[in-house]
Amino acid sequence: MPGILACGAYIPRFRLGKETLGWGSPQEKAIANFDEDSVTMAVAAAQDCLRGLDRSQIDALYFATTTPPYLEQQGSALIAEALDLRPSVFAADITNNLRGGTIALRTALDAVQAGSARQALVVAADCRMSAPRGELERSLGDGAAAVLVGRDKGVAEVVASHTLTEHMLDTWRTPQDTFIRSWEDRFIMEEGYQRVVPQVVSEFSQKTGVVPKDIAKVALYAPDARRHQDMARRLGFRPEQVVDPLFGKIGNTGAAFTLMLLVSALETAKPGERILAVGYGDGGDVYLFQATERVGEVKQNRRLVSRYAEAKRILPTYETYTRWREVWVSEAARRPPPPVPSVSALWREKDENIRFYGSRCTACGYIQYPPQRVCTKCQTADQMTPIRLAETYGTVFTYSMDYLAGTIDTPLVVAVVNFEGGGRWLGMMTDRELHEVRIGMPVELTFRKLRTVGGIHNYYWKCMPVRA
Numbered sequence: 001m002p003g004i005l006a007c008g009a010y011i012p013r014f015r016l017g018k019e020t021l022g023w024g025s026p027q028e029k030a031i032a033n034f035d036e037d038s039v040t041m042a043v044a045a046a047q048d049c050l051r052g053l054d055r056s057q058i059d060a061l062y063f064a065t066t067t068p069p070y071l072e073q074q075g076s077a078l079i080a081e082a083l084d085l086r087p088s089v090f091a092a093d094i095t096n097n098l099r100g101g102t103i104a105l106r107t108a109l110d111a112v113q114a115g116s117a118r119q120a121l122v123v124a125a126d127c128r129m130s131a132p133r134g135e136l137e138r139s140l141g142d143g144a145a146a147v148l149v150g151r152d153k154g155v156a157e158v159v160a161s162h163t164l165t166e167h168m169l170d171t172w173r174t175p176q177d178t179f180i181r182s183w184e185d186r187f188i189m190e191e192g193y194q195r196v197v198p199q200v201v202s203e204f205s206q207k208t209g210v211v212p213k214d215i216a217k218v219a220l221y222a223p224d225a226r227r228h229q230d231m232a233r234r235l236g237f238r239p240e241q242v243v244d245p246l247f248g249k250i251g252n253t254g255a256a257f258t259l260m261l262l263v264s265a266l267e268t269a270k271p272g273e274r275i276l277a278v279g280y281g282d283g284g285d286v287y288l289f290q291a292t293e294r295v296g297e298v299k300q301n302r303r304l305v306s307r308y309a310e311a312k313r314i315l316p317t318y319e320t321y322t323r324w325r326e327v328w329v330s331e332a333a334r335r336p337p338p339p340v341p342s343v344s345a346l347w348r349e350k351d352e353n354i355r356f357y358g359s360r361c362t363a364c365g366y367i368q369y370p371p372q373r374v375c376t377k378c379q380t381a382d383q384m385t386p387i388r389l390a391e392t393y394g395t396v397f398t399y400s401m402d403y404l405a406g407t408i409d410t411p412l413v414v415a416v417v418n419f420e421g422g423g424r425w426l427g428m429m430t431d432r433e434l435h436e437v438r439i440g441m442p443v444e445l446t447f448r449k450l451r452t453v454g455g456i457h458n459y460y461w462k463c464m465p466v467r468a
Helices: 038-050 075-082 100-114 185-208 225-234 254-268 295-299 304-310 318-324 343-348
Strands: 003-010 014-016 029-031 058-065 090-095 119-126 143-150 156-165 217-220 274-280 283-291 357-361 384-388 394-402 412-419 424-429 442-453 456-465
Touching: 003 038, 003 254, 003 304, 038 058, 038 075, 038 119, 038 143, 038 442, 058 075, 058 100, 058 254, 075 090, 090 100, 100 119, 100 143, 100 156, 100 254, 100 274, 100 283, 119 254, 143 254, 156 185, 185 225, 185 274, 185 283, 217 225, 217 254, 254 274, 254 283, 254 295, 254 304, 343 456, 394 424
Parallel strands: 058 090, 058 119, 217 274, 424 456
Antiparallel strands: 003 143, 003 156, 014 029, 119 143, 156 283, 274 283, 357 384, 394 412, 394 442, 412 424, 442 456
């Protein structure tokens, strides 16, 4: 029986909260930085999930989102490269559906069950936008979740599942739309969410004989806090059975929402406990998992939802958020516009820039980035082995701040980082507050966007203060 081998999550560092000038709400929501999107957050969640695991065993990767960076490019292929998965991995995007996370989970479970994949990685991430000051804005949040599925004994086994598919045009966004649109609220709730979710859960119960008293935790999708509370009560769950939906802390993370709650449930699950996960969007998905005696391993070396939720900073102003989303247009930088990235160079240098490989001299062990033919320490030529540095921690050796750089987040902090175990790298720093930047500062690497020019997203690694 396939099950969950490991899981992970990612929540951006910054929040809009009651201290944010111009936000006007006591509720917090997680917001991606200006250099983050669904792909970068998916990479971060997958890194959390795969920490300490053998990535060569992964045969398939499924990426679920409603906010892909490209409409005609696979985000999953880029994620696979950034995670350094082998080229023969099967990668697919599951987009344009809020139920994408649980659909991807079903696809992964089926692939493992059928034998086409030993292990399949599911990553879901979303960075949705509603109109400023609109009703949806306060309930949405940005984040990602990852689940590794396989046949080996893991932290939880799938017991049963059930699916219902039904088209409902409740919320939508065309390729030309920046913000989410929705139909009249009472109609889409009464004919959509409030009818479909009870129906799919009832059919699951009739199919399996499982009733609410048999379940320890329920990870339940809902568009907002009020509907979540109403639905949990309507389905017959007691408050202590219901996983915190994170409204008022993180927000509804779209395609990642149900998986994020599932990860949260696994963090505190005890062996033998049953967890029900319910997804919604053009129908509904229900999964029943049972935690194994290994469920305690889920937290080993991982941040998951709880540690990411605690490691946060409140953004000072709502204006900063609107500039990050380019809703508030700032004066153009007084510098020439950056050149359009060379697609040929991006492809040619992907091992160096996306997989983030340096080189280690086999003669003296000296590590260098970018990779070199000749060791700068012992001058031995052509005796280098590749070494991946993306998961390596480091400290700031020195740094500078550029107040004239054409960046949204001025000043641009550029740091020289000494990696643990050797190697030195020059790159940008993100998710920083100026008062915390110092020589000797512990940092880690994070996959981000450098810039977008000519419709080309130029991804690379940056350093940031160590989270949690």
